[in-house]
Amino acid sequence: MRIFNNLFEAFRRRVVRSNPGLPNDFDPDVYLKLHDDVREAGVDPAQHYMEFGMAEKRPYRLPPENKAVVRRLGWGRRSTPADFDPAVYLRLHADLRDAGVDPVAHYIEFGEAEKREYQFPPFEYLRSTVFDPKRQTALLVTHECSLTGAPVLVYNIAEQLSGSMNVIVLSLGGGILEELFKELDVTFVPAHYARFSSAHAEYVIGCVTRDLSPSFAIVNSIESQWVVEPLQHAGVRTVSLIHEFASCYPDPAARFNAMMTLPQQVVFSSEITLKDAARFVSGYQPERTHVLPQGRSRIPGKRTQDASAEKEQQRLRSILRPSGQQAPKYVVLGAGSVNYRKGIDLFLQCARAVLSKVGEGQCRFIWIGQGYEPRKDAAYSVYLEDQITRAGLSDSVEIIGETTEIETAYQLSDLFLLSSRLDPLPNVAIDSMFFEKPLVCFDKTTGIVSFLESIGLKDPCVADYLDVEGMASKVVRLLTEPELRSQVSATLAAHVAESFDMEQYVRNIVALIEPVA
Numbered sequence: 001m002r003i004f005n006n007l008f009e010a011f012r013r014r015v016v017r018s019n020p021g022l023p024n025d026f027d028p029d030v031y032l033k034l035h036d037d038v039r040e041a042g043v044d045p046a047q048h049y050m051e052f053g054m055a056e057k058r059p060y061r062l063p064p065e066n067k068a069v070v071r072r073l074g075w076g077r078r079s080t081p082a083d084f085d086p087a088v089y090l091r092l093h094a095d096l097r098d099a100g101v102d103p104v105a106h107y108i109e110f111g112e113a114e115k116r117e118y119q120f121p122p123f124e125y126l127r128s129t130v131f132d133p134k135r136q137t138a139l140l141v142t143h144e145c146s147l148t149g150a151p152v153l154v155y156n157i158a159e160q161l162s163g164s165m166n167v168i169v170l171s172l173g174g175g176i177l178e179e180l181f182k183e184l185d186v187t188f189v190p191a192h193y194a195r196f197s198s199a200h201a202e203y204v205i206g207c208v209t210r211d212l213s214p215s216f217a218i219v220n221s222i223e224s225q226w227v228v229e230p231l232q233h234a235g236v237r238t239v240s241l242i243h244e245f246a247s248c249y250p251d252p253a254a255r256f257n258a259m260m261t262l263p264q265q266v267v268f269s270s271e272i273t274l275k276d277a278a279r280f281v282s283g284y285q286p287e288r289t290h291v292l293p294q295g296r297s298r299i300p301g302k303r304t305q306d307a308s309a310e311k312e313q314q315r316l317r318s319i320l321r322p323s324g325q326q327a328p329k330y331v332v333l334g335a336g337s338v339n340y341r342k343g344i345d346l347f348l349q350c351a352r353a354v355l356s357k358v359g360e361g362q363c364r365f366i367w368i369g370q371g372y373e374p375r376k377d378a379a380y381s382v383y384l385e386d387q388i389t390r391a392g393l394s395d396s397v398e399i400i401g402e403t404t405e406i407e408t409a410y411q412l413s414d415l416f417l418l419s420s421r422l423d424p425l426p427n428v429a430i431d432s433m434f435f436e437k438p439l440v441c442f443d444k445t446t447g448i449v450s451f452l453e454s455i456g457l458k459d460p461c462v463a464d465y466l467d468v469e470g471m472a473s474k475v476v477r478l479l480t481e482p483e484l485r486s487q488v489s490a491t492l493a494a495h496v497a498e499s500f501d502m503e504q505y506v507r508n509i510v511a512l513i514e515p516v517a
Contacts, residue, residue: 265513
């Protein structure tokens with residue numbers, strides 16, 4: 001065997017010497033094994049590489065760790081799996097497609113070791129039991145199924161539309177809402193593989209249009225952007241629902257361009273987010289772009305009171321309004337995921353300023369939301385914990401996780417503090433106003449400002465941009481002046497239901513995309 005190897009190496013070196021310019025590590029045996037067309041044509045491998053292969057960037061060797069592949073190839077045999085699809089392999093891997101490499105050769109040399117996909121996953125869905133071919137079919141796209149604002153909005157739209165038409169829910173990510181979606185009269189398509197992949201998005205939209213024939217599509221959130229171009233190519237009329245601030249993204253033009261220019265209609269939830277996006281996307285059409293505040297979303301989940309609900313409600317009571325000497329006079333509530341955009345650090349600054357005016361122990365500040373993990377999150381949570389300690393807020397502030405009984409928290413609070421730096425139209429703010437709780441926020445940070453201004457509440461409820469002292473002063477007035485608080489609550493009660501009507505919101509969206517519906 002050693003003699004054979006020595007003879008082969010001598011042959012390889014002779015080939016290289018006789019072809020100046022040929023790479024020193026050129027392996028004619030591997031080159032023929034990797035390229036069936038060259039082998040079957042019976043041409044000299046070195047000559048072919050010099051004339052054609054080099055320009056075509058054909059591989060000519062295997063790395064040391066893949067030498068075993070050479071031994072198992074055998075003349076005239078591919079080492080690719082039986083279901084390997086070269087066209088799909090290139091669709092899935094843009095880097096290979098752009099480089100113009102041979103897909104079979106690449107998979108043999110690198111792809112198998114890198115565990116690269118070479119087939120699309122099977123198209124699977126749970127079909128609605130009440131599907132009626134005579135009805136229109138609405139395709140709703142959600143970027144995930146978490147119990148957060150955007151997916152909950154899709155759930156509410158699906159719940160409403162399923163009474164009058166067929167509904168397909170295409171989910172690009174997982175979450176606890178998946179099982180709740182399946183309980184609705186909808187066809188549910190889990191396609192988590194398509195969340196961040198244009199090739200997978202194109203594939204799943206092709207399958208949906210082929211098998212389920214949607215009449216139109218509603219694409220929710222900028223995080224679902226991958227599907228709008230495939231929908232356009234498939235000829236499906238589409239409306240995109242955009243809630244996010246473009247300025248929150250490192251490359252806003254790239255993220256927002258497709259969602260603002262390709263669909264037949266574009267809906268922003270607030271004027272402030274539309275103006276923000278318009279700074280970065282110049283090709284959108286104003287006549288096809290609309291501002292429609294979303295309606296109040298019903299939180300999915302159990303609809304009946306049970307022991308676990310009662311236990312959670314009692315837990316919240318003990319946190320927000322503890323009995324005995326610790327009982328606070330006032331309770332201020334904040335809510336949302338714990339991150340910099342939500343401004344929990346500003347919430348804490350405001351708490352300190354308010355307590356200095358109303359007195360220590362007179363007010364509790366409670367933040368409800370996922371993500372407060374000081375032992376794991378060194379980017380934000382650890383500094384919030386330190387801020388609470390150094391500011392002397394440990395007895396007055398508490399940050400707790402998500403709750404299924406947040407309505408109890410609204411009921412127990414006196415005021416909702418929206419401390420976000422940027423927050424388009426948060427459901428928690430809408431919910432708190434439905435409970436007639438005064439709300440204080442910063443100007444130029446949220447679409448809630450436009451609503452408060454439209455009903456004459458800007459002065460008592462809107463502080464200057466990130467002016468924490470100004471915010472604290474407004475909070476103190478609303479807490480300590482019962483007449484003002486009652487006036488604000490009454491004004492909210494008179495306008496909030498009409499302004500945030502989910503049924504009307506859904507009707508308006510459908511009318512935009514399907515005027516004949």
